[in-house]
Amino acid sequence: MGFSQLENELLQKTKNTDYFTLGEVENYKKQLEAEGNLKTFRYAFNKFIDEECPNCGVKGRFRYRIFGLLKHPQCSYSWYMKPSKYIILQLEKSFNAGESFAADLAYLAEKKGEKSSCLELIFSFIIGTLFRLVFAIISIPIQIILYLTNNKPNH
Numbered sequence: 001m002g003f004s005q006l007e008n009e010l011l012q013k014t015k016n017t018d019y020f021t022l023g024e025v026e027n028y029k030k031q032l033e034a035e036g037n038l039k040t041f042r043y044a045f046n047k048f049i050d051e052e053c054p055n056c057g058v059k060g061r062f063r064y065r066i067f068g069l070l071k072h073p074q075c076s077y078s079w080y081m082k083p084s085k086y087i088i089l090q091l092e093k094s095f096n097a098g099e100s101f102a103a104d105l106a107y108l109a110e111k112k113g114e115k116s117s118c119l120e121l122i123f124s125f126i127i128g129t130l131f132r133l134v135f136a137i138i139s140i141p142i143q144i145i146l147y148l149t150n151n152k153p154n155h
Contacts, residue, residue, distance in 0.1 A: 067142055098132070100128065
């Protein structure tokens with residue numbers, strides 16, 4: 001089963017865009033919800049975060065890059081997200097990795113005709129989470145330093 005025209009449009013746009021207005025985001029959400037494709041919406045905006053540009057004050061959904069770097073193309077300003085948001089984001093990504101690892105294990109076992117035990121799933125969730133958590137532990141202090149040394153807007 002392929003993607004709808006709207007899904008393809010959104011996936012292409014999120015691949016090539018660093019910023020969406022809140023109105024655009026809400027419009028895509030309503031349209032995809034009407035199609036019954038809300039999973040595509042969540043997937044497409046997986047690398048975006050709601051934020052306010054500290055330079056011009058415009059609110060929207062910005063693509064975040066390594067160490068929480070955000071860019072606003074309209075005013076050509078870039079900055080790092082607040083460390084508290086970055087830490088929460090890294091913890092969410094770690095838990096998502098654990099969940100994905102456990103789901104993959106269960107899928108592979110089911111494909112072989114076996115059944116995964118609850119203990120195996122819990123253990124695989126912990127392993128997946130810890131594996132991703134290593135990156136978070138390394139990146140959080142670096143992100144804090146980058147945030148603190150980032151140039152502030154000239155107001």
